[in-house]
Amino acid sequence: MNHTNIYQLRRGRRLQWEPVQGCHVILYPEGMVKLSASAGAILEQVDGQQNVSDIIHTLCQHYPQAEPSELVRDVEVFLAEAYDNGWLHLREEKHHVR
Amino acid sequence: MSADHASVVPSVTPPLWLLAELTYRCPLQCSYCSNPIDFHRYHQELDTQAWCDVLRQGRGLGAAQLGFSGGEPLIRKDLEVLVEEARSLGFYTNLITSGVGLDVKRVNALSAAGLDHIQISLQAADPDLASALAGSKKAHANKLAMARAVKDAGYPMVLNVVIHRQNIDQIGDIIALCDQLGADEVELANCQYYGWAFLNRRQLMPTRDQLKRAEDETRRWRERLQARGRDMTLHFVVPDYYEKQPKPCMGGWGSIFMTVAPDGAVLPCHSARELPMSFPTVNDLTLHDIWYQSDAFNRFRGTAWMPQRCQQCDQHSVDFAGCRCQAYLLTGDMTDTDPVCEFSPHHAALESMVEDAQVIRVLESGAIPRNVHMARQQTSTKDSE
Numbered sequence: 001m002n003h004t005n006i007y008q009l010r011r012g013r014r015l016q017w018e019p020v021q022g023c024h025v026i027l028y029p030e031g032m033v034k035l036s037a038s039a040g041a042i043l044e045q046v047d048g049q050q051n052v053s054d055i056i057h058t059l060c061q062h063y064p065q066a067e068p069s070e071l072v073r074d075v076e077v078f079l080a081e082a083y084d085n086g087w088l089h090l091r092e093e094k095h096h097v098r
Numbered sequence: 099m100s101a102d103h104a105s106v107v108p109s110v111t112p113p114l115w116l117l118a119e120l121t122y123r124c125p126l127q128c129s130y131c132s133n134p135i136d137f138h139r140y141h142q143e144l145d146t147q148a149w150c151d152v153l154r155q156g157r158g159l160g161a162a163q164l165g166f167s168g169g170e171p172l173i174r175k176d177l178e179v180l181v182e183e184a185r186s187l188g189f190y191t192n193l194i195t196s197g198v199g200l201d202v203k204r205v206n207a208l209s210a211a212g213l214d215h216i217q218i219s220l221q222a223a224d225p226d227l228a229s230a231l232a233g234s235k236k237a238h239a240n241k242l243a244m245a246r247a248v249k250d251a252g253y254p255m256v257l258n259v260v261i262h263r264q265n266i267d268q269i270g271d272i273i274a275l276c277d278q279l280g281a282d283e284v285e286l287a288n289c290q291y292y293g294w295a296f297l298n299r300r301q302l303m304p305t306r307d308q309l310k311r312a313e314d315e316t317r318r319w320r321e322r323l324q325a326r327g328r329d330m331t332l333h334f335v336v337p338d339y340y341e342k343q344p345k346p347c348m349g350g351w352g353s354i355f356m357t358v359a360p361d362g363a364v365l366p367c368h369s370a371r372e373l374p375m376s377f378p379t380v381n382d383l384t385l386h387d388i389w390y391q392s393d394a395f396n397r398f399r400g401t402a403w404m405p406q407r408c409q410q411c412d413q414h415s416v417d418f419a420g421c422r423c424q425a426y427l428l429t430g431d432m433t434d435t436d437p438v439c440e441f442s443p444h445h446a447a448l449e450s451m452v453e454d455a456q457v458i459r460v461l462e463s464g465a466i467p468r469n470v471h472m473a474r475q476q477t478s479t480k481d482s483e
Contacts, residue, residue, distance in 0.1 A: 012215060012254060014190060020112050020160030027190035029215040029256065032114065032162055 001052060001076045006091040008048035013087050015043050026087055033085075042078050048091055052079065110352070110390055110399065112160030116189075117357040117368060118149065120177070121169040125198045127233030128221065129465035130260050130295040130302055133169065134371045138473040140361040146176040148380065150183050152358050155385040157187040161356070164189040167368075169360065172199035178211045185212030192217065194258075197244040198237050205247045216248050217285075219258045223271035231264065233467050245279050254282040261312065261335075262289040262302040263455075264465075269312045273319045273332065281330055286316060288337040292369040294468045296427055297476065301465040303455040309340065339452050343413065344420025344436035351398035351422065356389065364388045366395060369423040373432050398422055408435055 009015060014027045017040075024040030025032045035043065041062070045055040056075050060068060082088050122137035134140075144152065153164070164184050171177055172195055184191045193208065197218040208216070220241055221231040228238040249255040257276050261269065269286065276284045288309075291299045304312070316334045323330050338345060348355045348367045357365040362379040365371060375397065378388045389395055398418075401409055408419040419425075420436020428437045429444050437444035466472050 011252065014214070016162070016188060018160065018162060020158075025162060027162060027214075029190075029217075029254075030163065030165070030192055032190070 001080060003053040003056070004051050005079075006048060006051045007046050007079060007083065007088040008091050009043075009046060010087060010089050015040075015046075028087070038074055039078050039082075042075055043082065043087075046079075046082075046088065052076070111354075113156070113354055113356050113389055114161055115163045115165070115355040116153075116156040116161040117165040117167060117355070118152065118171075118180070119167055119169065119357060119359050119368060120149070120171045120174045120180070121360045123173045124168060124170040124196070124468075125173075125234060126170070126196055126237060127467035127469045128231060128260070128294075129298045129467055130262055130289045131468040132290070132293045132295060132369055133468065134293055134369075135297060136473060136477040137169075137468075138470045139477070140359060140363070143174075143360045144358075144362050144380070146179055148362065149176070149180055152362075152380055152385065153180065153184050153187055153189070155380075156356070156358075157184075157189060159385055159389060162188070162190060163192065165192045165194055167194040170196055170199060172196075172204070178204075178207050181208055181213045182211040185214070190214050195219070196232075196237065197241040198234070200240070200244045200247070202247045202250075205244070205251050209251045209253070215256070216253055217256045217258050218245050218248065219260070220245075220272070220275070221259070222265045223268055223275040227265060227268070233469070242275075242279060245281070249280055249282075255280055256283045256285070257281050258285040258287060260289050261286050261304070263304045263308065264301070266304045266308045266312050270315045270319070273316065277323070277328065277330060283331045283333070285333045285335070286312075287333070287335040290338055291427070292423055293372065294466070298465040299451075300455070303337070303339065303452070305456045306340070306452075307456075309336070338421075338424065338438050339448060341438050342440040344417050344424070344438040346417045347421035347424075347436075350418045352389070352395035353399070356385070356395075364392075364394075366398075367423070372423050373426050375432070403433055405433065405435055407441060411441065 012028055016025055016027060018025050021034060024035040024043065026035060041059065042055065045058050050058065052075065056072055059071055059075065121143055122133055122140055166177065171193060181191055191213050192215045193213055194217050218241060221228040225238045229235045245255055245257060259272055273284065289295050289302050295302060313334060316332055320332055352366050355367060357368045358380060359365060359371065362381050363377045364380060364385065365377050375394060377394045378392045397403065401414055404414060404419050408414045420438055422432050424438065425434045425436045426432035428448060435442040437448040439445060
């Protein structure tokens, strides 16, 4: 996965915390999917601003106990899956030096 | 859920879906309507405050998806208020409409109120057939204009066409029209036989040949669209009666779904009113008590109520013995196996009904239009039987 990719939720898709279910869900026309804790945490960072590398950086700060290589893999796998499910679309690439 | 939990009372999980049937009133008279045949008896509708209270309670219980339907929900002048309330509570709000009663101003008002999604129904591609099916001359042109207006407002254009014997041979034209309109998603939903559609099933059920041709045509369209790089999804829903395993109706009775009818009755699905049982209303009980404690919602939860053949079948955790309404309508016993199941003793009768539909003949009568006059007539015949 290209780490300069910037993803954004597609119109009509909404990420939301559901207190009764105790999890994040993604809502779309006439349907919803319950997300695992890690999927919810990753998707929360998908804001159409941060690229994949920014998201990994942010999550590393939020979860200092996580093994970085595993975290990178989790982010890549989940974002690819979310894109394939049609939840996300790809914005233009963003190149910048941190 | 695995099969070894058989006969154990299940733990009740929160609802995820709330369907708000705001009114049974409708300007159209489609003979395949799934509303109850005696809809005219429930004209005392919940008012705005009562609906807001239902929404708050439903959201509190955990429901996240909300459908506004009917009848025609646009008839309710307070629809925008209800959408705004629902959206602020965190519901994902879906409007299921015929498009009649919609204009550009209202599309924008609903969008401003936070409506997440709109689905518009069409009857046919041909304006004459569409007006004959809907019992309205003006509806079709307005639907097309509103489908475009919805897209202009930034929504995906999602169209629903109920498919049946009278329009199934024009499925190619229907898809072409949707393509030309710029639809993003088209649901070609074969009619299911509940309510008025059950009454009119002889006039509505397609032949096996018609069904096959329609499926082939849909497949050809999918290929054509893909070749053009056109992103329009076609969903084709086969009628139940042609299946061998029943559908897992509503994901299981009282499992994820609840409907609040126009008068406040709370139902496990929008057809359940046809069953010989009574349902609690929001005028008497809270949604919480209804969902967790009412006899109506507990009646078909778990497996203890199932006939022996279903209890012993390894599919009962997949299809939940099928649809209760279909079992009742076809066998007279709502606790029986859904006759769609090939192991039901009534499956042969269902098959002969399907066989009967294979003969194209002029029926002695046309389909009965869904309107108050016919509702009164139908229910008074029933009462005097």
